[in-house]
Amino acid sequence: MAYRTNVRIGNWNEDLRLQEDVKKEHMEKKEKGELVAQKVDFLKQNILRPVNLTVTNDGRLHFGDVVILVNIGGENRKCSAVSINADITSLTKIPLAGIQAPCGISAGRGIQACTRTAFIITSVDGSPEGSTLNFEQSFALKTTSGFARGLFLTSDLRSFQKCAKKSRLQEVNLDEGGSFPSWWKIVHFDPQERLEYEGQPVPANVKVLIIHCKTNQALAVLDDQVLWTTYGKEYEVTAHTFLNCHKVEQENNHWILCTSDPAGNGLLLLNQLQSAANDEEVTQTYSGI
Template identity: 80%
Template sequence: MAHVRTYGANVKIGNWNEDLRLREDERKAYQEKKERGELAAQKVDFLKENILTPVNLSVTLDGNLHFGDIVMLVNIGGENRQCSAVSINADINSVTKNPSPGIQPPCGISAGQGIQACTRTAFVITSVDGSPEGSTLCFEQSFALKTTSGFARGLYLTSDLLNFQKCAKKSHLQEVMLDGCSSFLSWWKIVHFDPQERLENEGQPVPANTKVLIIHCKTNQALATLGDQVLWTTFGKEYEVTARTFFDSHKAEQDSNHWILCTSDPVGNGLVLFNHPKSTANKNEITQADPET
């Protein structure tokens, strides 16, 4: 009896029908997620599109800071870090679309090297003692810093005492974050960066675009950026921000605690920080920041 082949090379074996159905279900689920904008790449694009929206900073004609001003918190930099600005450290898990698109509190912050006025870097000087909007902010006067309304949801820059359950991720120092509630934990004050001139400037108007210290009222710790603590964020490599006062050998605060509340140029040429360096900080420090950023 001659040998008879009962199957050919193209015969399907195994659970081929089940595998085919699974691949079809995967393609269908992918297409549905794409139509709803739920793919990871789409979520990242959505976040960047909204949080990098340009914001117009306030213009201070008298050179001082006022309640209601929109500013950027800029650190000029130092030996181990570049010029950076306090930024909302949001990822795709921090964004909610209900009832409207926005950042979901609590949310972290970082110091990004992209010095541009946008939703991510803009903060509003807010009164906590009943001072009317437009009035001048003075040294040692309590105030709050909150993000802009809309996508940033008007979250308050907040900090609290260090404990084992709540601390900065990298340095394990006092954490600084964004919260949706206004409380004593979100109160800050500004003092002169030079300890020898601090007492005589108490109660005087705070000039814009000059180096100052931003002190947390409850813990008495100064806002700081850490060049040796790097965070990998959705927006690239950035520095960790914490509340910790760092002193040098002369008992003066180090440059990691020095901040510039940056405003816009009255003539419309961008940031005063880069257009008038002699009026804002030491010229050698300004050269570390790239004006083309």
């Protein structure tokens, strides 16, 4: 008996049924929004949603203010902001759609006020909302409610089981509750000025150190530890005090708690930097005449 090229051989019927089952499963997942691409789109749509930062009229930080934490950068590191490092495995639908704790953080180079970067200055000592935050006063940093679930920026003593993934330094992440491991304080970035500023109001949009109360380590961004995240190439964030030869904290530990421009033109810090850059450019232009 002669066989032609169009004659089906082998387990062709089983293969056909298997292909149909795969297509059916794909369509069911698509209808439920369970495809990986759909989950990534859903995550980004929610976590990159714009958030209104606080506009401070007196130039100070207050309990209840919504800010973003920005590190200006250094020689080998660009400007970055503390950001929720959630991926599709961080998503939960119980009781409502959002991220689940614990959740990692990173320093993203997208300096925009959104759910991913916004933090609320929260009282831990009974200070009323709207009162001024002072240097050396304990407080907490909490994500916004809703999709970000109101999680607290938290750290604890480093151990073999619990440490930063890349650097193996003290880990910082987001977790539930406002217990002692989620308490922080702000100190003046210049060691010679700290005693003078202790107990004084903390100004917004200026360089400061953010110290973890339990371990006394400073919040830090690492320029030599790169994370590949859902949002691109970012830096690892830890709690570790980096000192130079003069025992002064380095730029890795310098943070600015940024508020919104009263004129409604985005971040006050970025406008100040742009203005300074423009002034420098004008100075260089006239100097060259």
